[in-house]
Amino acid sequence: MIRVQIPATTANMGPGFDTLGMALKLFNFIEMEETSAGLQIDVEGDGAEKIPRDSGNIVYVAAVRIFKLTGYEPKGLRIKIINNIPVSRGLGSSASAIVGGLVAANILTGNRLGEKELINLAAEIEGHPDNVVPALVGGIVVSAQADGEVKYSKIEPPAKLKCVVAIPDFILSTKLAREVLPQSVSLTDAVYNISRTALLVAALMKQDFSLLGMAMDDRIHQPYRANLVPGMKRVFAAAKLAGARGITLSGAGPTLIAFCDHNIDVIASVMKDAFLQSGIKAKVMELEPNPVGAVALEVMK
């Protein structure tokens, strides 16, 4: 039986739309083993009731891609999914399913695909690389895609960087959160985001948290998504006032993530309260960046 641990991820990190992502210390587990016949999928944990148990399950879909590529046909398959990452909240739950399915199936078929192939497959299935690459390799990752190939560069998360996530009690599909985006943006807004993305990468590499407030600002997705997350601006303002270095939508939302190096408990509490003042119940968690990606924990055949 193969058991894979996959970290949650936060994508975009503000301005780095479809480009930047970071792994977090919150994990899903996926177990996979070959059986004599049939497909059995068990799901436990967050959102378990909503996860398909048939061939439409994304872990299975990802695994089948590996089986097809390697020409391996398991007689039957048992998959168990243990969800700790909230589903459809902007913390990379679908990326974790894709990555877990690929990594487990790759081990089951004799580890024939390398990291590069797994990354390209994962990005193709997910549609963008910013969650799947940090889920696979950990840390903070800058990814770029051309002709179906992903190139990435990993940055070690600064040791003092802590994150507070406020997870609203409603789901937001990435599909909907992408449909509200414009197909083109102005040159001014493009320059705004390019400058901040570059500044953010430099600030993280130099561990200069004083730049994060400006560097995590964005004009190409958050302004359009603000209406989908009631209280977003209020939570941003409250977290900054309480000492957060920067705050942004996590991925496509609705979770908001603050980057902090002090006052963590106070920041968590004001984020929860600010959401409540907007009529939204939210769960807050303090999470650290995770320097490593998906790990196969046990292989017992």
Ligand code: HSE
């Ligand atoms: N970059 C993606 C988005 C992340 O913001 O739509 C969500 O999967």
